[in-house]
Amino acid sequence: MSAAWLPRLNGGASRRIFVLLALLLAVLLAAPWIVNDYLLTVLIVILYSAFTGQAWNIMMGFAGQLSLGHALYAGLGAYMAAVLFVDFGIGPWIGFLAAVPVAAACGAVIGFLAFRFGVAGVYFAILTIAFAEFVRIGFDHIAAVNASAGLFLPVRQVAHNDVWHLRGDPAMFYYVILAATVVAFILCRLLLESRLGYFWRAIREDEEAARAAGVPTFRCKMYAVMISAALTSFAGVFYAFFYNNLFPEQVFNIGRSIEMILGPVIGGTGTLFGPILGAFVLTGLAETLNSIMGAFGLGMPGATQVFYGVCLLVVIVVLPEGVWPPLARRLGLTKEWP
C-alpha cells in the first residue's frame, strides 16, 4: 500500500522542488522563535489562506468547477465544531470529524443539483453563491446557534497548550494551521497524480471530450466538490477556535468566499504552489501596506480590499497564469517545453 502512493508523491518532481520545499518548511517551522506575535498572527492568516486556497483549488484548479461560495463549507465546519464544543463539550477534532460529512453532504447537494441538471460555468458559480447566501440568512435565524447575535466560545486561560481542545497561545495555532497546510499540500499532490486527478484535469480542459474518452464526469465532479468541501470545513473549525466568535454575517459572507479564491488565482490556479505563493504575496503585501499606511497615520477601512483588487487586476493583465507558473519555469522547476 505505502509503496503504491510513494512514487505518486515524489515521482516526476525535480530535486530542486524538494530543496525548495525543505527550505520553506524549515523557515516556517522556525518562524515562532524568530518573529514577534504580530508577525506570527500574520503568518497564521497567510497559512489559513493557503489552506483554504488549496481546498478551493481542488474544485476550480483541478476539476474546473468555479465555486464562489466556499465560505459555506468553512462556516458549516466552524458552526458544527463550535456548537458541539459549547453545548456538549466535545473537542474540535471530533467536531471536525462531524463537520466533514456535513460539509461534504452540502457540497454533494449543490453538486448533484448542478451537474445532474446541466448547470455549468457562470450559472454554477451563481448557484454556489446562492447556497452560501441561503445558509447565511438561515443561520441568522437559528436560535440554537444564537442567530445573528453570534456564537461565542468560552475562552479559558490554560497553563500550557492544549492541542486536543485547541486552547493555547498563537504559536500552537500557528503549528496547527502549518500542519494542516502541509497535509493539504500532500493530499492535493496525491489527488492530482491519481487516476481521479487526471480525470479532473481532462474535465477542466474539455468536459465533452473527457466524456467521449470514457471519463465518468458526473461522478468525478461530485468527488471534487465533496473533497473540496470536506477539506474547507477544517478551516472553519480552526477559525472558530482561533477567533472564538462566530457571526453568520461574517463567516458565511461572500467576502470570505472571494478572499479564499484570491490566493490561488494570483498564485496560479491548478498548481500546487499557487495557493501557497498567492497567500504569501497577497496577505504579505496587504499587511505591509497596512503597516506603512498606519505608520503615516493614513489607515483607512477598505484599503486592503482595494489593494486586493489592484493585485488581481495586475496579475490578470500581466501574468494570466498566475505568479507561480512563470516563476517555476524561470527557476527550472518544470519539465515541460523542452
Added chain:
Amino acid sequence: MTALLSLQQLSKRFRGLVAVDGVSFEVQQGEIFAVIGANGAGKTTLFNMIAGALKPDHGSIVFDGKPIQDLSPDVVCRRGIARTFQLVRPFPALSVEDNVVVGALLHRHGVGEARARAQALLRRFDLFDRRHHPASALTLPDRKRLEVVRALATEPKLLLLDEVVAGLRPTEVDRLVAVLRELNRDSGLTILMIEHVMRAVMALAGRVLVLDHGVAIAAGTPDQVVRDPAVVQSYLGAEAV
C-alpha cells in the same frame, strides 16, 4: 460474420429539420466502414447518436449485442466505442502524453501502467518526441493524430473517426491512412469513419454508405458507390467521375 454495430431505422429531428431519417446499416466485426455525404447530410448527427452525445428520436443502436441508444457518452466509451471530433478537441493545457494517459486510464487504475501504454501508442503514431509539449502547441495534423491516439488508448472495439484526415496534406493523409490500415489488419480494430476526402475513403474503406439529406441513398464497396448515378448526382458531382 457477426455485426458489431447495428443501426435500425435511426432518426433524429432538430425542430423542423430531419437530420437523420430512418437510417439502417450494419458494421461487421473487423471491417472499415465509411459514411460519406455532402455537408449537412447528417453524418455527424449520426455519429453523435452512436457515441451517445445525442439521443435518437426513433430507432435502435445495438453494439456488441446490446442496445446502447440510451447510454451516456462515457458509458458508450466504456462499452468499447471511442470517437474523435470533427473539430479536434484535445485537452489543450495537458501535455501530449497526459492527453493519452487520460484515455488509457479508462480500463487501468495505475497511472504508471497507463503512462507506459500511452508512450507505446505515441511511439507508433510518431508523437513520442513531442510528448511533453502541451497539446495546444501541436500543429493541426499532430492534434488530429493525438485525437486518434487518445481514442485508441481507451482500447475500443469500434473506432469512430469524424473527418480525421480533413485539412491534412496528401502525404499526411497517406501516412495516417497507413497507420489506420495497419491497426485494422494487426489488431482487427473495427473502424467507422465519416470522410470527405475520397482519397482516404478509397484507400481504407471496405464498404461505404452514402447519406443525402439524412437518407441513406446508396451502400456498397467504394468502387460501386462512386459509379452509382444517385451518388454522382447528389454528392460527387458529374465531373468527379
